[in-house]
Amino acid sequence: MTTTSPTPSPTPSHAKKCTGEPTGKQILALLKGNPAVPDATLKVDEGPFCSGVWSFTTVKLASGDAETLSVVTTGKGSTLTLVTAGTDVCNPRVQAEAPVGIRVLACGY
Secondary structure, eight states: OOOOOOOOOOOOOOOEEOSSSSOHHHHHHHHTTOTTSOSSOEEEEEEEEEETTEEEEEEEETTOOSOOEEEEEEOOGGGOEEEEEESOOOOHHHHHHSOHHHHHHHHOO
C-alpha cells in the first residue's frame, strides 16, 4: 500500500517594495510626534512594502540602538494614516483587513 503525504501549502509571498507612495520619508514624517514611537531620530530599515493602499515598513533609531519597530499604514500622500506601530503590529485590524502580502510581513502568515 502506498501512502502519500499531503503537500504543504506554500507560504504566501510578502508585499513588494513600494514603487511610488508612500515613501520612507512620508512614513518617518507620519511617526514624528507619535506617543507610541520614541522621540528620537529614526531611519527606515526596510521598506516601505505595499499591497493595495496598505504598507509595511520597519524603522529603527538612527543611532542603531534598540530594536526595530514595525509600521503599518493605509493610504498615500495626504491620506496616509497610521494603523499601528511597535514591536508587535499583528493586531486584530491588521489580521482582519490587511492584504495577505502585508499580513505576511506583520504577522508571519
